[in-house]
Amino acid sequence: MEGSNREDEAPPRLIRGERGWWLLGPGGVARLGDAHLTPAGALRPDVERGLREQGLFTVRPSRSYSLTVLTATACNLGCAYCFQNLDQDDGGTSPPRIASVRLTSGVIAEILTFVGRRQAESGMDGLLLTIFGGEPLMNPRGCRELLERAAGYGLRRAGMVSNGTLLTPRLARQLADLGLRYVQVTFDGDRPDHDRIRVRRTGGGTFDAIVGAMAAMTETTSIRCDLRVNVSPQNVAGIDALVERLAAALDPSRCTIHFARVGDAGVGYEDTLAYSDDLADRFIRWQRRALDLGFAVPRPRVRRPCNACSYRDGKYGAVVNPDGALYSSWTTAGRPELRVGTARDGYLPRERTDDRWFTCEDTYGRSGDRREEARFRDRVDAAHLDHLSATGRLRA
Ligand code: SF4
Numbered sequence: 001m002e003g004s005n006r007e008d009e010a011p012p013r014l015i016r017g018e019r020g021w022w023l024l025g026p027g028g029v030a031r032l033g034d035a036h037l038t039p040a041g042a043l044r045p046d047v048e049r050g051l052r053e054q055g056l057f058t059v060r061p062s063r064s065y066s067l068t069v070l071t072a073t074a075c076n077l078g079c080a081y082c083f084q085n086l087d088q089d090d091g092g093t094s095p096p097r098i099a100s101v102r103l104t105s106g107v108i109a110e111i112l113t114f115v116g117r118r119q120a121e122s123g124m125d126g127l128l129l130t131i132f133g134g135e136p137l138m139n140p141r142g143c144r145e146l147l148e149r150a151a152g153y154g155l156r157r158a159g160m161v162s163n164g165t166l167l168t169p170r171l172a173r174q175l176a177d178l179g180l181r182y183v184q185v186t187f188d189g190d191r192p193d194h195d196r197i198r199v200r201r202t203g204g205g206t207f208d209a210i211v212g213a214m215a216a217m218t219e220t221t222s223i224r225c226d227l228r229v230n231v232s233p234q235n236v237a238g239i240d241a242l243v244e245r246l247a248a249a250l251d252p253s254r255c256t257i258h259f260a261r262v263g264d265a266g267v268g269y270e271d272t273l274a275y276s277d278d279l280a281d282r283f284i285r286w287q288r289r290a291l292d293l294g295f296a297v298p299r300p301r302v303r304r305p306c307n308a309c310s311y312r313d314g315k316y317g318a319v320v321n322p323d324g325a326l327y328s329s330w331t332t333a334g335r336p337e338l339r340v341g342t343a344r345d346g347y348l349p350r351e352r353t354d355d356r357w358f359t360c361e362d363t364y365g366r367s368g369d370r371r372e373e374a375r376f377r378d379r380v381d382a383a384h385l386d387h388l389s390a391t392g393r394l395r396a
Helices: 045-053 105-122 140-153 169-177 191-197 207-220 236-249 277-292 350-356 370-390
Strands: 013-016 021-025 028-032 064-070 126-132 155-161 180-187 224-231 255-261 317-320 325-327
Touching (some): 013 370, 105 140, 126 140, 140 155, 140 169, 224 277, 255 277
Parallel strands (some): 155 180
Antiparallel strands (some): 021 028
16 A cells, blocks of 8 residues: 555445446445446446546545544453453453553653644644544543644544443533544444443443443533444344344434444454355344434445555554554554554654554454455445435435
8 A cells, every 4th residue: 555645546336236336436426327337347438537527536635634542551341352452361351451551741742743743744734533542531631631732733523432431421521622523332232242242341241331321422512422333143133122222222313323243353252254145134224224213324435545554654644552652553552562663753664664564454354255245345335325325315
């Protein structure tokens, strides 16, 4: 990916829908008929020209730097599959984790000075901030201070990936006042499954605590809730019931929901859910039901390069540990052997980071056959576009 020109074009995706074809490009989506394709299934040259002129293939360069900051690497939960675990748990609820570090005022200053330099070098004037952990709210002061000081760097959008259990209404109001726009939380299935998988380090499930915190957050602030549903062999049977339960407990109009087949992310976490037509049909059913219940379900998009991990040396984005160490992606953060630099001194020489540069996992997980995965994605995404179009929800 090194050397990619962000003002360049990205290849579109052409997928078969119920009535014709969907063309997904970085610049939008178009519906095509069989007459728009050659007998071999490629775009006709004149059609391709027209779509290009409409900007469908054009990657619009972002004017904002993408920054992910871990405010704490510790977590109050002990999920067995967590990619930040260093070993399997021994049947209890406390798998060993990456070293615990908290973000301090001094490191925030170093990070933002680093960001200012990168913005100037890349001609950017905005900032997209993701607050990450561990559990970021293990360090609420660090979250508040980071948001407050990021405002001086053109903060355009700020979100947090949290387990949700520590978010009180008071803290949510403070974070909203400082510019936090969304919080992403994860559900590991319907309540019985989730409460077996997403457990406190002190023991006990977390389903009701997360739902309660998200309900209170959307009632008392303008922060939107982004619900990620992990789908695995352990919970797939309960996802229909989960969608109904979430709709009953939350305000769906304030929530986005997306379903993610979980890849093999953590130590000893075995993923055996195949990319079958049956699984695709389940995804399609969950997405349609969620839309009918009032949730937003993101429309499919083409894969675009990730601002942090797709470009070397933090040109358009960076991931920073609470101690100021730079990492290529959030999946490697907190592992000293994969550090690629520091906010204070910049990136290490290329020859020292070549074997440390990893990319973040994709939406549907990383394991399994790539062709099966692509077929699965096409089936799910085409059905979603068909439904969005049929219900008047499709916007390019
Ligand atoms: S809540 Fe997130 S960070 Fe904490 S143990 Fe679970 S997966 Fe890991």
